[in-house]
Amino acid sequence: MNLPSDLKEQFPLLSQVINDHQIVYLDSAASSQKPDSVIEAMNDYYRTINANVHRGAYEIAAQATEAMETSRGQIATFIGANSASEIVFTKNATESFNLVARSWGGQNLSEGDTVLITDMEHHANIVPWQILGAERGFEIRWIPLTSDGLLDLTQLDQLLDGVKMVSVTAMSNVLGTLNPVREIADRAHEAGALVTVDASQYVPHLPTDVNDLGADLMCFTGHKMCGPTGIGVLWGREEILDSMPPFLGGGEMILDVRKDGFTPNELPHKFEAGTPPIAEIIGLGAAVSFLESLGMTAIRQHEIRLTEYALNALDDRYGDELTIHGPKDASQRGGVLSIQYRDVHPHDLSQVLDQRGICIRAGHHCAKPLMRELGVGATARASLYLYNDESDIDALVDSLEPAGEMFAL
Amino acid sequence: MPGLEDLYKEIILDHYKNPRNRGELESPPAHKTEGFNPLCGDEVTVTFELRDDSLAELRIAGQGCSISQASASMMSAAVQGKSISEVRDLSREFKSMMSIHEESIDPKELDSASTATFQLGDLEALKGVVKFPVRIKCATLSWNTLLTGLDELEA
Secondary structure: OOOOOOHHHHOHHHHOEEOOEEOEEOEOOOOOOOOHHHHHHHHHHHHHHOOOOOOOOOHHHHHHHHHHHHHHHHHHHHOOOOOHHHEEEEOOHHHHHHHHHHHHHHHHOOOOOEEEEEOOOOHHHOHHHHHHHHHHOOEEEEEOEOOOOOEOOOOHHHHOOOEEEEEEEOEOOOOOEEOOHHHHHHHHHHOOOEEEEEOOOOOOOOOOOHHHHOOOEEEEEOOOOOOOOOOEEEEEOHHHHHHOOOOOOOOOOEEEEEOOEEEEOOOOHHHOOOOOOHHHHHHHHHHHHHHHHHOHHHHHHHHHHHHHHHHHHHHHHHHHHEEEEOOOOHHHEOOEEEEEEOOOOHHHHHHHHHOOOEEOEEEOOOOHHHHHHHOOOOEEEEEOOOOOOHHHHHHHHHHHHHHHHHHOO | OOOHHHHOOHHHHHHHHOOOOEOOOOOOOOEEEEEEEOOOOEEEEEEEEEEOOEEEEEEEEEEOOHHHHHHHHHHHHHHOOOEHHHHHHHHHHHHHHOOOOOOOOOHHHOOOOOOOOOOOHHHHHHHHHHHOHHHHHHHHHHHHHHHHHHHHHHO
């Protein structure tokens, strides 16, 4: 069950030459590259069936609607949803979280209530709760980390006391940590709380089944899973989505509008106000087809092997001069490697690597509370995906030393 | 394609590795202002004391990349002892150098008393940063923080 060795050829961007070097793309945790099939699917839509959906009675409008709804069904199957009406299209995972906070939270959270998140959340799963919390005065509680970058669940029962919503990432975008979502969800449910999962870094990399995860709501984004930007997903159990009030108002999300009020549309359209990003939805459907053709289990195995290769290569070459935040065991983590090399600042490291065509991320990765816990202002992050191979890791490993020579204090 | 040598001049690396005027003055009496670059996480804390409309003492603290730290160190050396109007002129000239559009500064905007003595000196070494637009904010962070501090005092 290996991935095809010529996968890079299906990604036109990966043959680009940057700064006289063939590009080495190691920033897929920020955004993945797109295969030809996704780019073509979006082109085909614009060239052949571009029309607004869910209204025109003419042929291409019907085809556009069918293409969009086919994508919705593919995505539902891909994550083990019970039906396509549980798939709500948003702009990105951030909008999905804002929808959950504003709609579910707006209906259910007030002073005296508590939302439980973790120290390793992305700002998208922090700030929407803080915005609402500032209005409503409910508490936000944090699950702390162990020194290995795992969630410290020793106090979970106390932390869950009085909690109405647990919102937790399935995989850290900084540490790569894979969290025991099922265990947390089971205990949260016993305590009477619902569970929202940030699967932005999970769905692109591992076989995903919302029922196995024990999630009630789940947010992820298209552009990290070989799909386009501008399209995200909120999945929710039907009875929960049904109970939630609309988020954005306008066209498409209503059944009827009168001068004295409106009647919201059925799921999932209740949450999809305005003309949707049709080409992007079709592109995301093509991305799901692409991932399914490779097999998510094969993708995960590939990434475990490559992560192990990277961890070993970095350790063999640099030993104590280099720290990798997060778990050491590749089976407990995804292919996200936040590196501290000697005292070279992440910005300077990524600048030197850029001269060799190597794309890594330097910064706080939208996780400033985690940066404070780690005691750093920023990290340099290399992240892997299905198209990366050993040569990409070798290029990374070879490039650290020159950066160290230049900047070591 | 601009090379690394355009960005990381020797004098910049020297200021990075041996920062001048590092630390914090006691506040109060010193005025303290913090600046952040939200995109990259760089932080700078500028503390300074004014005496007779001059920057009598200034210290820099914080953390960040070589460009932000070197620029802060170079700024501290350049502004210490200068009058407020000289500091403002210098900052205008520096930020103009850091502009991608290479706007030249209108001499009429400069305070007439300071134009004669005014020059960027070592700060010129940061000129290469404009070839790397994402790093411009690193170089201007300390200047913007100092200007915010001066504005706060004058408000």
